[in-house]
Amino acid sequence: MTTSSSRLIPVQQLERIFNPIEQATGLANEFYTDQRYFELERDEVLGKTWACVGFASDLVKNGSVKPIDFMGLPLLLMRNREGLVQVFHNVCSHRGMKLVQEEGEVQGVIRCPYHSWTYDLNGKLRGTPHVGGIDNHKDERFACEKHGLKPLRSSIWMDMVFINLSGDAQPLEEMLAPLTARWSQFLGDEGMSLLRRRPGQDATTLDINCNWKLAVENYCEAYHLPWVHPSLNSYSRLEDHYNIMFDERFAGQGSHAYNLSDVAGTHLPKFPSWPQDRLRNAEYVAFFPNVLLGIQADHAFAMQLEPVAPGRTLEHLRVFYVGDEALSDEYAACRNAVLESWKVVFAEDISSVEGMQKGRLSPGYTGGVFSPVMDVPTHFFHQWAARQLLEITPSA
Missing domain, CATH: 3.90.380.10 (Naphthalene 1,2-dioxygenase Alpha Subunit; Chain A, domain 1)
Structure with a gap:
């Protein structure tokens, strides 16, 4: 059985790229025009290595956040109170609501606009209003420490913020x-x-x-x-x-x-x-x-x-x-x-x-x-x- 990704790959056409340069042909049109190949490249090409998603100095102050779209994936650049820049998936752990819509400075916590769950600038889940029922903001059956924002592997070089989606580059x-x-x-x-x-x-x-x-x-x-x-x-x-x-x-x-x-x-x-x-x-x-x-x-x-x-x-x-x-x-x-x-x-x-x-x-x-x-x-x-x-x- 083959994956849908592998069925997209025109192996013979790609292999011709490795011919001596005077006999080689380049990538086919579909790799420049087709949405399926665009998503394939996100997951299997850019996602398997280090891709740049922004610049650390654009997060001017501690507490700055900047939502980005990485080929359809909502991500969030954050500079915490100590100045550390990190990258997270820009979705609430509760029901998957996109958290941050615009870049700016967070004075307190990041608040989900759906059910008002809150996160600090290290991605930790801090507030879960009424999670255990009316006026019960904690519940022993629910461990906040397990449900913070999901981080991505990231690194900074020459001010550029890189992510590795696969986590194994x-x-x-x-x-x-x-x-x-x-x-x-x-x-x-x-x-x-x-x-x-x-x-x-x-x-x-x-x-x-x-x-x-x-x-x-x-x-x-x-x-x-x-x-x-x-x-x-x-x-x-x-x-x-x-x-x-x-x-x-x-x-x-x-x-x-x-x-x-x-x-x-x-x-x-x-x-x-x-x-x-x-x-x-x-x-x-x-x-x-x-x-x-x-x-x-x-x-x-x-x-x-x-x-x-x-x-x-x-x-x-x-x-x-x-x-x-x-x-x-x-x-x-x-x-x-x-x-x-x-x-x-x-x-x-x-x-x-x-x-x-x-x-x-x-x-x-x-x-x-x-x-x-x-x-x-x-x-x-x-x-x-x-x-x-x-x-x-x-x-x-």
Whole structure:
């Protein structure tokens, strides 16, 4: 007997993705357009690894809560009274009512709007009015300590809040170790600890009519640069870029000629360990499944891809600067120039990824082909996705 999930998997089509790149085809249209595949990816692809669901610094104060929708699952980010950020299922343990509708600061407890059960900011069930009958708010047959909010396995890195739905992925720090080792050549021992951002600022969100995978694919390659990003290509040209792929879950591009500081006239503090002879180096790496990262000598950024529907994705961008000094008023114009430049770059990609999404409705497209040179990181991502899907095995 097979599971409904396994019956969805077109094994032969996925296996063709592993052909040599000049003979390979990509993921079929259904993986970009079909709700069934969208839910399958939530449970069997994003859910089996670490997926980013938000940013810790968006929970500005202790006591802050933020409801999120993870591909149809109602979740809740919470910062408790001591400042610890945790993730819970956003449903009351009693009758499954969605608890929190809007983000904000909780002054006392979280109260269910249905029967007024209450929870503290550690998820513990604190109040059960009339649970044992009128004016009997406790009942020896009912153990409150067993019915708190249901937590998810979560972890934070570079301000990003990650969850692992399945609960059995290897530790996030281990997964990220190859990336942190690679970037130690730029960041030194300080690593990401020097990154700073102002809560509520240095941020933007784009609402895009495309599947989340198209955003990853577009980010991984520089091939489109001359035609889609003419301004960026004027100082960081296609020929200045190189492909990046490693450890099965990282792919992207790097530049030998990133030069925004001169182009925009910025003079932000730089990473103290960044090699002086490589100040124009920059790297842009996707951490599969849904995080896009960029580092330059004077700032970094992280983008969370929030899959909303098969054909809709929210891109949440956060920009980080180097050290507390970089957040001072002296650098306000520089920070604004950096953020605006990235807004322009990512906005320029919208027509491309939305155009590809529309093209996925055509029976004339059956997965496409790859340039043996320019599309290597994109092919790498397709192989990663296909590998996750092929691991869904029938049950006996």
